[in-house]
Amino acid sequence: MQRLRHREPPRGGEREDMSVDDRHGKFGRFGGQYVPETLMPVLKELEEAYFAARGDPEFQREFDWYLREYAGRPSRLYLAQRLSEKAGCRVYLKREDLNHTGAHKINNTLGQALLARRMGKRRMIAETGAGQHGVATATVAALFGFECVIYMGEEDIRRQAPNVFRMRLLGAEVRPVTSGTRTLKDAINEAIRDWMTHPLDTFYCFGTVAGPHPFPVMVRDFQAVIGREAREQCLELEGRLPTKLLACVGGGSNAMGLFYAFLGDAEVELIGVEAAGLGIEAGLHAAALGAGTPGVIHGSATYMLQDADGQVLPAHSVAAGLDYPGVGPEHAWLKDMGRARYVAVTDEEALDAFVALSRLEGIIPALESAHAIAYLLRMAAQGELRPDDLVIINLSGRGDKDVEEVSRLLGERITAMGGVGPATSSLHPSPGGGSR
């Protein structure tokens, strides 16, 4: 069994391009800092501040306190009995949906807010896709008294309306982004431009494990509590490690957060589930790892969706939080190393799983998290699960924000469906309904 040399700095000359260097944000050939010069000194300042905080027990104590007392951690590791029955093996849900604000995003924004406070920043900006990171940022901005501006694509504002109101209620200004595809990618562009314009007083609270260094390392560290808890809880409940971890991957923060504590456990299979949207062949998807190529997007070298000339291709997913043409560089590295594997499920499968989990467990998942559930159901249907498999799925967020959009997509058919579990063939979105 191969143990990965994680967290070790590169050694001169010796297979340098496969090693991980947290301090410089290099994951083999991925990661790095590809940003306009105006931001470079700002990123250096952030790096210094973050690595000082990472090594400061007082900062960690403070972070732990807020995670426990404010976010409500540890989140439960819940044995989903009816889902297990359907899967034919034991399936646990890591209940990040039960955190304050309803998703894993609060772990990261609490960490970054504490760092921003240490750095003396007074203004916090963020991008958001599904609105979960925007809500989590607006929440900590209210908590710590920062001025707050959230960039959100116009298309996402439409399909995640409840979260827009929550952000405004929390005192944040939501700025609609009308450039490009009007989704997460463009919201990140606008937030970066804002940061370039206000580099001294503004803290960019980035929402995922992508972007320039130190964001992939920092966000992963703040999210790693998910996997640390899950590993401990699983050992306590089952007396053994899980055989498989499942998490959806857009930028990849909830997956990285779950995977990180298990990287050294070679017997644990790590599976990231990307959005296949309307189909990989149709070209309308968000599977950067599954169908993308190496490039540079939003300041980081990673897999991405691009054409032959290096122009970014628009992504598509029914889940706004997965609708992103890039992915975190550490995932790109895990893919190349063969340590994690990445699969993709379609909008249809995710919608089916959205309904299935609601009816089997009484838990309405976020459309993003429904992708991970969907892959479990696919594995079960294809006989890929053994009775002694032990699966942990990261239920990264709750689905309240999606209810309106799913009702628009599935409409009457939801009420027409009797009994439990999805009637897969009758659950497909209406023609054109799943696309923008």
Added chain:
Amino acid sequence: MSRITQAFKRAREENRGALVVYLTAGDPNLAVTRELVPVLARAGADVIELGMPYSDPLADGPTIQQAGQRALAAGATVARILDTVRAIRQSCQVPMLMMTCFNPVLRHGLEAFAAAAAKAGLDGVLISDLPPEEAGPWTQAAWRHGLDTIFLVAPTTPPDRARLIADLTRGFVYAISRPGVTGAREDLPPDLPELIGQLRQVTDKPIAVGFGISTPQQVATVCRVADGAVVGSALVEIIADLGGAEDLFYVAPNFVSELARATRREHT
């Protein structure tokens, strides 16, 4: 000595600043770019900066973002832009550099991109999101093919970092006038002379100032302290207004010659 270096040398000898004029290649289409570049050169542009249109240009404001969208919609690609450069070169020796985001360069391969750019007749390349830390392989490829490598220094850049950037620079150091994205602005930052002064202490390479410079008066102010001025969005706005209409070939060179007059130091 590269064409770009020569242009700055000549400007200095004539006691004026060099005028660097930016336009997005392929906006509104490449035929217009091909016709316009020699006209702007005759009107007094010392260096032409051709922007490679990109889907996600982080450093650009709305004016240049939209120019890029128009150019991409009209079919601009790296290969077609280089064809256009080659066509311009047949009759025009104005120094030309390309400003691009890193991903198109990476996608074609650093070596292949540098070779093709040099062969087409470009004199230099400025990659707007490639900091010196990541630039090693690119500068090696570019220098091997005789291309100048232009790097940006920002107001946020500390002196030791500015020295590192200046060391990698061939052609001229591009000083960003203020934090933020490209786009015309009303005022120049008051601390510009100090910024240039600090930069002079770490390099003796020519320094041109860009971002937010749009009027002859601003060019004159910049050229009193720097070796050149870059004007972009103001010209791109003219191109946006007039498209490929006949008027463009009067209005744009008139604007450029006004700017060029403002580069003369005795003029003020």
